Amino acid sequence: MHTPRNSRHRPSGPWPVLALYVLFVVAPLVIAAFGAARERGFVTELAIGAGLVALAMLLLQFISSGRHERISGGAGIDRTMRFHQLSAWVLFALVILHPLLLVLPSSLDDLLNAPGQVPARLAMMAGAPFLRSGVLALVLLVVLVALAALRTRISLRYEIWRASHLVLALVVVAASLHHALAAGQYSSEGFLKAWWVLLGIGALASTGYAHVLKPVLQARAAWRVKSNQADGEGVRELVLESVKGEGLKYAAGQFIWVGFGRLPFPLGDHPYSLASSPREGTDLRLLIKARGDFSAAAGAIAPGTPVYVDGPHGDFFIEGRDADAIALIAGGIGIAPVSGILRDLAQAGDRRPVALLYGVRNLERMSGRAVITSAARALDLQTEFVLEEPPPDWQGGSGAITPEAVLRTLRGQDPRRCLCLLCGPTGMMLAAEQTLLRAGVPAANIVYEQFDYA
Numbered sequence: 356m357h358t359p360r361n362s363r364h365r366p367s368g369p370w371p372v373l374a375l376y377v378l379f380v381v382a383p384l385v386i387a388a389f390g391a392a393r394e395r396g397f398v399t400e401l402a403i404g405a406g407l408v409a410l411a412m413l414l415l416q417f418i419s420s421g422r423h424e425r426i427s428g429g430a431g432i433d434r435t436m437r438f439h440q441l442s443a444w445v446l447f448a449l450v451i452l453h454p455l456l457l458v459l460p461s462s463l464d465d466l467l468n469a470p471g472q473v474p475a476r477l478a479m480m481a482g483a484p485f486l487r488s489g490v491l492a493l494v495l496l497v498v499l500v501a502l503a504a505l506r507t508r509i510s511l512r513y514e515i516w517r518a519s520h521l522v523l524a525l526v527v528v529a530a531s532l533h534h535a536l537a538a539g540q541y542s543s544e545g546f547l548k549a550w551w552v553l554l555g556i557g558a559l560a561s562t563g564y565a566h567v568l569k570p571v572l573q574a575r576a577a578w579r580v581k582s583n584q585a586d587g588e589g590v591r592e593l594v595l596e597s598v599k600g601e602g603l604k605y606a607a608g609q610f611i612w613v614g615f616g617r618l619p620f621p622l623g624d625h626p627y628s629l630a631s632s633p634r635e636g637t638d639l640r641l642l643i644k645a646r647g648d649f650s651a652a653a654g655a656i657a658p659g660t661p662v663y664v665d666g667p668h669g670d671f672f673i674e675g676r677d678a679d680a681i682a683l684i685a686g687g688i689g690i691a692p693v694s695g696i697l698r699d700l701a702q703a704g705d706r707r708p709v710a711l712l713y714g715v716r717n718l719e720r721m722s723g724r725a726v727i728t729s730a731a732r733a734l735d736l737q738t739e740f741v742l743e744e745p746p747p748d749w750q751g752g753s754g755a756i757t758p759e760a761v762l763r764t765l766r767g768q769d770p771r772r773c774l775c776l777l778c779g780p781t782g783m784m785l786a787a788e789q790t791l792l793r794a795g796v797p798a799a800n801i802v803y804e805q806f807d808y809a
């Protein structure tokens with residue numbers, strides 16, 4: 356039986372973080388409820404409640420931004436990013452509801468008799484000097500959400516979007532806090548005021564840590580490129596060495612944020628999976644597929660170039676997960692973390708049955724061949740390759756990965772005791788996940804890494 360080598364990497368699941376989140380979101384309502392009793396209608400209280408919850412959720416967006424390992428490591432980076440996106444929509448809806456509910460007439464009759472008073476009251480609100488910061492927050496939030504939702508459709512460069520997302524978020528938070536403290540019914544006094552100040556400082560500290568302090572610390576624990584060579588068509592294998600020989604504590608399969616060059620520019624870094632095993636030494640290995648401006652330039656990165664490493668992040672690893680058999684399913688460059696895991700299993704001399712199902716466009720695009728060959732010598736490894744464009748004499752699978760091929764990765768073992776790690780295109784992972792669930796693999800035993808948060 357495989358024993359976890361490093362309890363630091365034991366995945367805690369999303370529940371502890373989720374419970375804390377709910378606590379922080381509900382806390383302002385509880386504090387307000389214990390505040391001085393006032394005579395206001397139900398709808399007004401609802402409007403204020405929507406505003407309080409929205410503000411708490413807005414501040415917590417800084418914590419779920421994906422740069423805090425304690426959160427993304429426990430809940431998983433994909434879940435964390437999905438949660439960040441989903442809560443953005445919920446808080447956006449609450450922010451829109453907040454003024455709408457405040458201008459609603461007290462009865463349905465009033466609303467039906469004079470429907471024009473709603474827009475008139477809204478216009479009055481928008482023009483009121485003491486509500487200016489609230490209006491600014493709302494308008495900028497609309498811009499922020501629209502840019503995030505449409506960035507791929509309007510072809511906004513990722514780096515520009517990231518920088519604008521951060522700046523807009525900081526201004527929205529500052530304006531919202533000002534609005535709550537200056538014009539809020541409950542927030543402008545007492546304990547709730549102190550609570551907002553505290554949460555505001557927390558959000559600012561979290562951003563300062565991720566974007567200022569961390570890059571400075573990374574610059575100290577510097578890395579540099581040791582070698583850069585092709586590993587399959589359009590894929591570069593970069594080996595990074597620690598300048599001080601200190602290395603990085605990580606579990607095979609996790610990912611890091613990397614930036615190349617002399618200056619640590621935090622908004623210019625990109626996430627890459629570690630294709631190495633911590634058991635092999637301190638060098639880190641990346642497989643970078645040419646995709647856009649950053650990754651296409653990877654081929655030209657010369658040995659000796661300084662590298663800034665932020666990590667490890669993510670929960671795509673075996674350690675701390677109990678299983679009798681391991682199924683690895685990779686599509687395209689999804690082989691990167693999978694090859695790190697294969698190296699690690701081989702180094703550990705793992706005796707469990709392991710299966711690798713690897714789908715890729717053609718033989719030329721295949722990466723990590725040498726790793727797979729040497730892992731096959733060290734492990735009880737079953738391999739299956741599926742090519743979209745197979746050569747005429749190809750003996751393996753062709754086309755897309757089929758449910759039958761996915762089922763073969765379980766190797767006839769008890770599905771409840773199989774751990775399945777999936778990394779590749781979203782469609783492939785969803786289809787494979789459905790097949791595995793239907794076969795009886797518990798959801799908790801299916802771990803996946805998604806390369807695109809969009």
Ligand SMILES: Cc1cc2nc3c(=O)[nH]c(=O)nc-3n(C[C@H](O)[C@H](O)[C@H](O)COP(=O)(O)OP(=O)(O)OC[C@H]3O[C@@H](n4cnc5c(N)ncnc54)[C@H](O)[C@@H]3O)c2cc1C
Nearest residue numbers: 513624625626627628642643644646647648649650691806
């Ligand atoms: C957890 C994780 C692990 C990854 N591991 C690997 C790997 O091992 N090998 C590999 O080749 N690719 C990996 N990727 C994908 C890789 O990060 C993107 O392909 C790369 O950032 C594209 O950048 P670009 O400027 O070359 O392309 P662009 O055309 O500018 O970007 C293409 C898309 O990649 C995403 N992207 C771009 N920049 C960033 C960024 N700074 N942060 C987050 N997403 C970004 C965006 O969705 C964007 O639309 C991984 C992604 C994630 C999220």
